[in-house]
Amino acid sequence: MPVAPPSPSLKRLPPGTWVVLAWCGGMAVTFLLRLRLPGEWYPAMRPAAQFFRWDGLVHMALATALVPACGALLRRRPLPALVLGLAASVFGTLPLGVAEIPLPQFLAAEVAVFFIAAERPRGTGVVAVVMALATLGAHLAVRLMCGWPIGVSSETAVALTTVIAWLLGNSVRESREHAEELRARAATQAVSDERLRIARELHDMVAHSIGVIALQAGAARRVIDTQPERARDALGEIETAGRQTLSGLRRMLGGLRGPGQGRPASPGLLGTASLETASLETAPLEPGAGLAGVDRLAATTTQAGVRVDVRRLGEPRPLPPEIDVSAYRIVQEAVTNVVRHAGTASCRVWIDYRDDEVRIEVLDDGRGGDSGEGYGLIGMRERVGVLHGTFAAGPRPEGGFRVEARLPVPAEVR
16 A cells, blocks of 8 residues: 655654654643543553642643753754753653653653754764663662662663664664765766766867868968968968867866866766766767757757747857857756756747857746756756856746856957
């Protein structure tokens, strides 16, 4: 039988609220056990003489007042909050006339131990469980010194459930830390893969430029004696291609060598995570692809079921190959995210040719696109960073998702 997912409202409850609810549940069980319910000949537990007296009610009221204070402090000062919860369990036990701290009175403290172990460092969690067990032991020791009977078996069961609560919280913390480590490794791997891909495309562009230079040089050599004007034009083309290639190399290699980049993670450490999270298109870039290929990309995506409206502002002009290719890749990845994640039938692509930059914007009206720090966004941000541009992505106030990239155009090619 399938299990229904937890309600979102329950997921949003803070730890302190769970502590208060556990105390209220424990108090309800305590009263029910000491009342003769319908169908019973006698109560499950005989109430102590002070249970319904003013002094017993004062102790219970004091204990109940300590629990909300425990819940309020649990996030900011967990160990002092636990002290209040343990004190509440002791005060709540005094009017019961029992030989140990019962589980209903200790349930709120166990919930606090769970959240401390789940959300705090391991050392804090260990201190919390030791404090809880010490309170149980101290309660028995005081009763022994006073010559009163003790309930060792029942208290041992309460101590065991306390240790289980700590183990569960510690397991939750370790699982979260492991998941965060995997996400960090996968993000590092995504950045490394994108940089390798940029390097391959840069190699292709440089090889193309060198091929053009070689052809022009050969043509100039053949006609330099008979047609000096054509040779002069060919040398001019060689100079222009060489300068543009060197300028592009400096910009992109400078960004690739930027500080603060982590080392690539080993694919073996990622297991299947890297295969499941890698969202960048891996098809090789066809020769000459750039912003001129956006219309072809839009037509292909429209045939697949998501209409892409491409709008251009400003005067289109030739761009350096590394900027042209990166701009195309950003549009390609953003449109891919719309198809995969947005759940919408259309999106809009704006390409704005400005004097000093090219601005790319992709908008959709779907359910959020590749929100957060998806690996597609990491790849786009890496490309923009290599070119010393700016990148922004996130949900739109009116709904949907927005991706914006600004790529500066060098002054020599404006």
